[in-house]
Amino acid sequence: MSELHVESPLSHVAAPQGLAIGLREMTGRGMIDLRGGAGDAAFMAAAKDVLGAALPTQPRTSVSWGDIKALWLSIDQWLILCPGGRTAELLAALRTALAGIHSLAVDVSDMRAVIRLEGEGSREILMKGSSLDLIDGSYGPGAVRRMRFAEIAALLHVVDDNIFDVYVFRSYADYAWEFLLATAREPAKIRLFGRQAAPV
Amino acid sequence: MLVVKCPVCGAEGDETDFHAGGQAHVRRPASHDPANISDAEQRDYLFIRHNPKGLHFERWRCDRGCGKWFHAARDTLTLEFKAFYGIAELPPRELMEQANGPWAEYFRQRLAAGTKP
Numbered sequence: 655m656s657e658l659h660v661e662s663p664l665s666h667v668a669a670p671q672g673l674a675i676g677l678r679e680m681t682g683r684g685m686i687d688l689r690g691g692a693g694d695a696a697f698m699a700a701a702k703d704v705l706g707a708a709l710p711t712q713p714r715t716s717v718s719w720g721d722i723k724a725l726w727l728s729i730d731q732w733l734i735l736c737p738g739g740r741t742a743e744l745l746a747a748l749r750t751a752l753a754g755i756h757s758l759a760v761d762v763s764d765m766r767a768v769i770r771l772e773g774e775g776s777r778e779i780l781m782k783g784s785s786l787d788l789i790d791g792s793y794g795p796g797a798v799r800r801m802r803f804a805e806i807a808a809l810l811h812v813v814d815d816n817i818f819d820v821y822v823f824r825s826y827a828d829y830a831w832e833f834l835l836a837t838a839r840e841p842a843k844i845r846l847f848g849r850q851a852a853p854v
Numbered sequence: 855m856l857v858v859k860c861p862v863c864g865a866e867g868d869e870t871d872f873h874a875g876g877q878a879h880v881r882r883p884a885s886h887d888p889a890n891i892s893d894a895e896q897r898d899y900l901f902i903r904h905n906p907k908g909l910h911f912e913r914w915r916c917d918r919g920c921g922k923w924f925h926a927a928r929d930t931l932t933l934e935f936k937a938f939y940g941i942a943e944l945p946p947r948e949l950m951e952q953a954n955g956p957w958a959e960y961f962r963q964r965l966a967a968g969t970k971p
Contacts, residue, residue: 713863713864713865713920714863714864714865727920728863728920728921728922729862729863729920729922731920731921785867785868785870785871786867799865799919800918800919800920800921801867801871801918801919802867802870802871802917802918807918
């Protein structure tokens with residue numbers, strides 16, 4: 655029997671050249687899909703016990719503590735991010751704590767590819783593929799949004815003002831990467847938009 | 855282009871971020887009185903949809919957002935959305951009063967019974 659060989663969805667791509675922004679794949683990230691009712695006090699308490707901080711209940715937000723992040727996906731779904739090595743331990747702890755509670759915790763670390771966009775102009779590039787108004791001030795650091803990006807389903811996480819993680823399903827990784835390579839080229843840069851103040 | 859706002863998560867986006875799910879508040883006769891349902895009733899439930907010019911009640915899904923279904927009231931003439939409300943809710947009272955076709959009778963019954971849809 656051969657050894658199990660695990661590689662990231664974009665491990666075969668070369669480092670991009672001639673782009674207006676930084677573009678790379680984030681690897682080694684553990685992801686846990688956690689589902690349960692936000693109104694279920696027992697579920698929320700159990701999740702808080704294991705993770706160390708309360709799950710965010712505000713739509714399109716995330717919370718971060720230590721090396722763990724919790725991203726709000728829906729009123730009953732969160733994506734827990736942790737270092738790859740901690741996934742199994744965290745998942746086991748979650749399942750133990752959530753035993754008997756109507757909930758779900760699954761390791762989905764290999765389900766999605768994570769592409770990081772870094773640098774001034776990233777928002778404009780993301781806007782080429784989505785209908786979101788990313789420059790109106792409502793997508794600050796920590797914001798999370800599931801969206802339609804370049805016609806496919808994607809999850810956008812604003813890590814910092816000009817740092818974005820785009821999560822796409824693994825089978826779409828190549829497509830999303832190629833789309834970003836094409837739209838992020840230096841000659842394709844958009845100079846029409848400036849940062850706008852948030853509407854009062 | 856329609857601009858839709860999900861009442862569950864508050865996400866606003868154009869219609870391509872959402873999925874239209876057809877006519878809302880369709881009453882399934884077999885759920886209420888399975889013993890006395892006629893072929894005509896079942897046919898109407900399955901295939902016959904109301905197609906008004908004006909106020910229309912429809913189901914939508916926050917397809918690329920929170921994934922939840924919700925209801926919307928829309929004017930088919932102006933394409934203006936009148937209201938967004940939860941999947942287990944009835945529309946605002948003034949819209950229920952303006953409703954026509956099968957909705958008028960449905961809303962009248964629901965209001966009288968004081969129950970959820």
